Amino acid sequence: MGNKIITLIFALFLTAIMNFSLPTFAYPSNAMVSVGIMDSKYTTVEKTSVTIYGTDDVTIKTKDSEKELLVGNYAQVTRGINGYTITVFDDDDKKVESYLISDDFSFICRSGVLGIKDLVRGGKPALYRGEFKIVGLSNKPDKFLLINRLDVEYYLKGVVPSEMPVAFGLEALKAQSVAARNYSLSSRTKMSRYYDVVDSVASQVYHGYNRESSIANKAIEQTHGIVALYNDDMIIAVFSSTAGGYTECYSNTFSDPITKQFPAPPKAYLVPKPDLMKFKPLNTEDAAYEFYSTRPISYDMFSPLYRWTRTWNKEELEKVLKSTLIVQSKTGFVQPALTNSNDFGELKEIKVTKRGESGKIISMEIVTDKNTFTIEKELIIRRAFTKDGKALPSANVVFKYDVDDKGNWSDIVAYGGGFGHGCGMSQFGAMYMAQRCHMSFETILKHYYQGICLGTNPVELKDKYISQSFYAPKKHAILVIPNKNDTEVLQLNINNHIVNLNLGNASKKQRCEIDISKYIREGELNVITFTPACQNRLDIRQMSKVKPLKLYIKLM
Template sequence: MTYRIRNSYGRTALLGTLLAAVTLGSTGAVATAITVPDTIRVALFLDLGSRYQLTTPVATLASDTGLQLALGGAVFGKAAGGQQVRFTVDGYKAKVLETNDLTTAITVLKKIQTGSNAAYVTMLSKNGKAVYQVTEGNYATAAAATSALAKWNTPTYTLGATTLTPAAVVGPLAVEAGPYASEAAASDALTKLGGAGLDAFLAYKSASGKAAYYVRIGQAADATALSAIQLKAGAAGITAKNADATGSYAILRNDMTVNGAQNKPVNLYAVGSGAALTASPAGSAGIQVVERSKQTYRGSIELSALNNNLAVVNEVDLEQYLYSVVGSEIYSSWPAEAQKAQAVAARTYSLSLGVGFQIANVVDTTLSQMYTGMGGESKQAIAAVQATEGEVMTYGGKPISAVFSANSGGVTADNATEVWRNVTNYLVGGIPSPDEGPQEGLLNWNRVVLESGKTGYIRSDLLRESGTMNEAGIKLFEVTGDGVAVRSSPQVVSSVEPIARANKGDKVVTLEVVPEYTAYSWREAPVTPDELLTAINKRAKTKIDGPLRTLEVSQTGPSGRAIEIKVNGQAVDVGYPDNLRGALGGIKSTLFTIEETGRIALVQSNGQTQEKTSTSGFQVIGAGGTGTLSGNYVILGADGALRAATTEPGFVISGKGYGHGLGMSQWGAKGLADQGYDYQSILLYYYKDVKIEKDGRQ
């Protein structure tokens, strides 16, 4: 692939487009003709099946200033400052055992946790004694829980215990007593039912905007078990009726958590499938969600059941949400105008999605935009959001889909042909973008061939010209230090071992000099045919029968991005062209080229060219006689350039940019800001024919 943006053209086009943007009024007053909502709903955990799935069986919340818990707007519980509270979904579970011995219960819990992240120890009072139930999972059906029980109810997990209460499936079916006048009255009934040997829990509902208190009796998995529970409750003097298994309720369980050597009780609320429980900070502190990397969030956290999984949604002030998005998406050291451009783009994009995720507007990952709570905020991001408060880009009176990417590799993508194949008038491809920022101050790397025949990368400052040549007349370089790492790609990755090490004075051949691996210019480590075949078949609509021998970019779009690849000469359908990133193992962009190390072109004596995709068994005549090629070797082409080759297929993917390349390039916005352009000029440069409007209510 040839990149079509040359410096002179790029600067001229860039200047002309920016002048046009300024002429359009980028520094003038912002119109006020749009309504911007006050809050936004951000899904932290959500199960929407194949569309989006990030789940947790339990969510653990805490706030330094305490929590207030509400159901249907009615406050029913509180937690002190720093006190953890847990939440899950009330469903079918595998009860592995029930015992009076906490040590045994915790030991079994730890054993089950080696194979499941949904294991619990629940403490109840039954027949005047504390008992501990070890359960696993949260299953949609009794049948699913029964299958799970077969796995867990073995000596491997139960430690061979035979004197404990037999394992069973428990479920959300229960009978219900109440409502009671107070939580204390409900607790008295709970004690009475526990004394009769029944599983009983405090339960909360909302009635006319106030908390209503109940006791939920039993954990039945079928109607027969439910009838027996109701009779036993009646014998204990408690009138109970069948409870709604799909209703809006929350059950309080006393669960034991393992914290080092200590076992601590913690309140766990199991929400019914129709419930939406809200946790709000009692003071000014945020809410920590332990399972979301212990991040802390402004606003409130809603917990509900969706598709039989726990949904965790952060409802937060829109502008405060943007504090974190801007701070998480770009560096705090970037110019203020780039920060403002990001703020307006992020605000606009979030509004364009509507309720894009069933019960949430956005998710907290890059599928929407990066959101990491209060920890992602910076002073610079907050200032940018406040300076642009309520400002949104519109087209035809509606917020635009203001998509952006980290780095467009010097030129923006064309949506109609290169990304998602739809026409969006304000997303214009082919716009030159000053994206070189990631390379500033970085050294180049030499791609070298070692005496062993291995090919890799050495940083340029660790090499120098030796003043000598090898037998083929090729200039040699020498290593300037001991233990110099030879890397598989031009970057230092501490978790990846070097492919070799070279010492001072060692001679190497330089094939080419390349930039360090960044978001602007990158080169992946050599990929094997098997690795590529596996990755491609995960995306290909028609699976490819191996082996993979050749891989090439067969079509490119207006900006030079790949829009089609061929494997073994056959085009591969992966749907949208942007899916090629995932199909090739998660490469950074589709602005790439493929070097096939196992394919060479031979010029024959008659002048015709013949391509070979495997050179195993080739005979080579040299000064020392005839030999057979194997492994790695170097070719001196007709143009005098050196090329690394292999006797079997191998592939090196190189490219520019990071992301889909549509709309604003974040690094490009920084480049423009560094040149003195304001945020409105930057936005109007990347998004064509749009207006910047302000919330009309302000």
């Protein structure tokens, strides 16, 4: 009996050893992104019909079967009460076949890219890497979503040159790549249970494969896997076209995405930042007017919207506000809400009640003979003061009256600067810093996002291996473990080097920072695999009890 027990224990031990093997050097899969593809006018993601093709043979994959769509043919998808109808046409638009698919399915082009017939993005036919998922809407039996699911690094190749002109240069494009990667991986930005982002300005502009360029691809590859971090977490790396020479803090720019509170709770890394230290705070009317009615030298000065003006006569502005305040009242940021244009009255005064440090209007009053309307939040203010149907480029704006001899005002002039919300990175500012000041993407990002470091996306290690790949701009890497949770041993595979770390000896504190620079390949893609501590001990019974171990690699 005793021999049988020993034999059984030995067999279990062998099984544990056989089941335990540290993965050898291999490039891991990156995070995946699901993109809701909108219509040609970017008005909706919902579809009643779409026609798909591939630059090579396409596989139409259901949960039970696969069917081929030959190159040169098109598959039109519609949906009805019995499922999806797939109608195949050849390149002469002659019908080849038609059949039903009952459940959601996918299009995959393994040796090419997928296209959407009659859809144009960035002036070119819309082509996409990855796969297309067709997902039906449960409450709308005739409608479905077209979702492009692909590797985040491939996704960025369709985003970065869509968001920033490639003429801005490599370092500016690298900064944009990191900011866009942060945005893509942030759980805050997930738009739907079906998809993470859409392909419009509502998320990030994504024009797909046909928008890719060699220099933008290089920028993405040379920042592969790198994100901006603050306090051991990824930041919300917001950006806009042109800050106007002075960025604004997060609180004064956005409302809380969940509670809609405005101003929003602050982000310590998104604070007001002048391009030059000589710029003083612009939170008074005189300071804001002096700054935005002139053109001081700044990082943003080459933007076509660095400075701008808009002019209305009194009757024109009254007509505009009667219309826009009704629409913007639905957001909750106009009080009292205007529901009928007859309740607006005669415009008497425009009064700014609060400005941010950048001079951005935080709140203002529209005074009429019938009421006083308070407007808050930069986007709402921009949309209230339209000219020729277009919103103001930014809320960095000062209003001045043209007054006649009798003291009555006839025209009102808006002096403004910048384009977009003006929080976080300014894209035109990044261009100037890169091209004129020869600054690196690291310097650019650390100017616009205060107190950050650059590194890999933090992961939580528990009972499964985790592998990450990242580009190393320098031969410098610090393994950061914010709280080791009394873990004593950690095993890493860094570029096929097995490294055993005794965390107990590394630090008596719960936070550990360990230099692993000597294992890093500078200017190359690096791969690291983290091994769960319980597997290091071959103690399989303890796996479920192990506390998650958060860690990341600080690179810059």
